[in-house]
Amino acid sequence: MSYQLLDYKHYQRHEVTFVNVESDDRKSLIDDEVEEKKITANVCWAGFNLINSILGTGMIGLPYSMRLAGFPLGLLLLIGVAYVTDYSIILLIKGGSMSGTNTYQSLVSKMFGFPGYLLLSVFQFLYPFAAMISYNIVTGDILPKIIQRIPGVSPESWYVDRRVLIVLTTAVITLPIALYRNMEKLGKVSLLSLLLTFTVLVIIIVRASSLTSEIPHTEDAWVFAKPNVMQAVGVMSFVFMCHHACFLIYGSLEKATVSNWSRITHVSMLLSLFISLQYSVFGYVSFTGFTQGDLFENYCREDNLATIGRFCYAITIILTYPMECFVAREVISNVFFGGNLSYTLHFAVTFAVVSLTTAFSLVYDCLGMFLELNGILSATPLVFIIPPACYLKLSEKPWYHLDNAIPLLILLLGMVIMPVGFLMAILYPQECSHGSEMFYCLSTNSTLLNITSESFYRMTLISLTGKGN
Structure with missing residues (x-):
């Protein structure tokens, strides 16, 4: 009897232990599954943020880059720039991992000291500064055509003048938003911005089906290559430049490893390239040699579908302009004021940056020129030169080693594109429609x-x- 009781108690203890182990295993499996889903969702959001930082308002200038380079060569160059961007983004994160740094600025500062940090700051200021000028130019191109579609509005009215609309939009909308000290709330509209970018693409594709038969093609529409290749690369570099956001996105990953980042980058870049090719092909084939830096300048005022596209694009610009101002202001704050701005200085710096960009956009109205110059002078060093230079300096192997061949080639390409592209843009400036039909x-x-x-x-x-x- 006592033996049976002991045996029963032993069995009962064994059963309880078994149940506890089974319960722990089930809980562990559930926790692992939840954790895996969290990581997957985190990776998806990181990829989305990277795509969103690439597919910005510069997409509308890609058809213009086809006109500059020649359509067949332009498509090949677009694929090449996408590859270089993909490679340099990964190099940037590799460099950060190898040097123990977690920002673009700290990486360059560690590799090249204060002079390198200062040079990077110049490029990082010029890029958003020129982008803000570009956005104002587009505002001056788009808003008059939208307002003129309102019944009873005359094209001769003073309030449809591009200069008046740029000043009013800046004073009433973009400057007040740009004065915010924190851009987190504005960052939440990135999904809306991406949806509007897709809407514009759909409109371009739909209109291409009818415009290709209505608008005569220029004689050189399909030549393989044209002389302005370097400017075209500059425009493409401007579009794909997203390096300023890479460390932030990388830091948001649950599993922040270089291999994980590489997979995210490859997928994001492939999707971005696919969408960029759609913009380039359908935008260019619609207007061929007449394609403007601002593609919406090619559409007629009476085109209702294009008016919807202009409206969507205008919203995207208004949402993006303050973000670029935030970046430019941060660079000034970090370089001159140790990263801290009083309320008075915050207002003064913001007002100065916005005023300067507005002044430039009132004087110049050719978007293509600013896309070229910004791409050549700012995006090219940030994409082609600095990431491979940092990696080559960190590499334990000599610069002429086979493993360093691609970074070295990208670096040399950037060093050629930057001066030659700048000279070509100055010596052979491209004409634009100046707002005329x-x-x-x-x-x-x-x-x-x-x-x-x-x-x-x-x-x-x-x-x-x-x-x-």
């Missing part, structure tokens, strides 16, 4: 298809230069 918007459908070569050439000159001879 394109000739095909002024022609009736019956005459559009019966254009003689002489009148075609004359109208091309009028559209692009404003001169008839």
